[in-house]
Amino acid sequence: MRINSFISAVIAVSLLAGCGTVDKMGGWVGGWFGGSAPKQKPAELVEFKPSVNLSRAWEVSVGSGAPFSFVPASDGQAVYAAGKDGRLVKVDLASGRELARIEIGRPISAGVGVGDGLVLVGTLKGELLAFHSKDLKPAWSTTLTGEILTAPVVGFGVVGARSNNGTIYLLDSADGKLRWAQGRSLPALTLREAGSLAMDRRALYAGHPGGKLSALSLANGAPLWEVSVALPRGATELERIADITGSLALDARMVCAAAFQGRLGCFDLREGQSLWGRDLSSLSGVEMDARQLYVTDDRAAVYAFDKERGANLWKQDKLRDRRTSTPLPLERWVAVGDYQGYVHLLNREDGAFAGRVATDGSAIRGPMLALDRGFIVQTANGGLYAFRIQESGIRNQ
Secondary structure, three states: OOOOHHHHHHHHHHHHHOOEEEOOOOOEOOOOOOOOOOOOOOOOOOOOOOOEEEEEEEEEEOOOOOOOOOOOEEOOOEEEEEOOOOEEEEEEOOOOOEEEEEEOOOOOOEEEEEEOOEEEEEOOOOEEEEEEOOOOOEEEEEEOOOOOOOOOEEEOOEEEEEOOOOOEEEEEOOOOOEEEEEOOOOOOEEEOOOOOEEEOOOEEEEEOOOOEEEEEEOOOOOEEEEEEOOOOOOOOOOOOOOOOOOEOEEOOOEEEEEOOOOEEEEEEOOOOOEEEEEEOOOOOEEEEOOOEEEEEOOOOOEEEEEOOOOOEEEEEOOOOOOOOOOOEEEOOEEEEEOOOOEEEEEEOOOOOEEEEEEOOOOOOOOOOEEEOOEEEEEOOOOEEEEEEEEEOOOOOO
């Protein structure tokens, strides 16, 4: 891995002091080596003949999210989104009309999670804040032991949350009371952003630093199974980072995950048995539809795999180093955002470009939200955009 001697010296000093974290966008925590542009020169946007039209349905400002990865969420009637300065908004899904807005009064570092009549966000001080989705009035709050950098998940009467010290929590969604907590030791060096959580009626699924994926019983937090998606490799702690930081993909049969500097793998939901795996390094995670699994690698290439057998169906590599987001399946297309705020629509069958639309020029870091014949995206500068897809009748070659 190419890294200049000064950064290497900083990492060495930090490791002597104990565990450390690295910003997954490439800079050391604290902002010393941050910045919006990728280290490698990104690919220029290619020209193509669109086969779909992308029209902006509505736009709302929720406030800057950088450097955190905020994700919008919906309950089917409204969209909820948050910004780091403490703003939480509720927007009508169809029209974009603002239904409610509150200023929480302190910075937010993670959100939003929606379910069970609640909207949830987290803070760097470990505060997990719950609001009623109807009017955004406070419901309850609790403090966890560590920064919250991942959107909570909520449903089935419980809330799943994680802090950046390796602890995963399950709380009662009615009052925020703790049901159980599961801690784990962390490698000497990890990526700054913790992986997303996924949940069904039986278990809470989590990817971990070091390439592990686990299923924790909702009943008592006991591990139902734990598997290795990737094994750390290399001579240095930096080279041995193999964290699962992005989204997990889940259906009724399998759960899939991808690790940085590691592998992509799919596992049986009940027993954790490996179904298939491929060597691939990803920072943004995976998503699936009924037939295919989609992932972007750490050089921003977009892949589609057969979900059942793991065969690579196509690869779109013309977005190299544009920091593409988690792919979003949309009927016959797949959408990915990039570091300049463009959303690229790819054909699901072959990965060819089908459409492109600009937002506000700032990075799209978190996953997007699917609409009926469209999608919603939140940018680092706090723009919340809804786009509609209309086929133009022209097939891109």
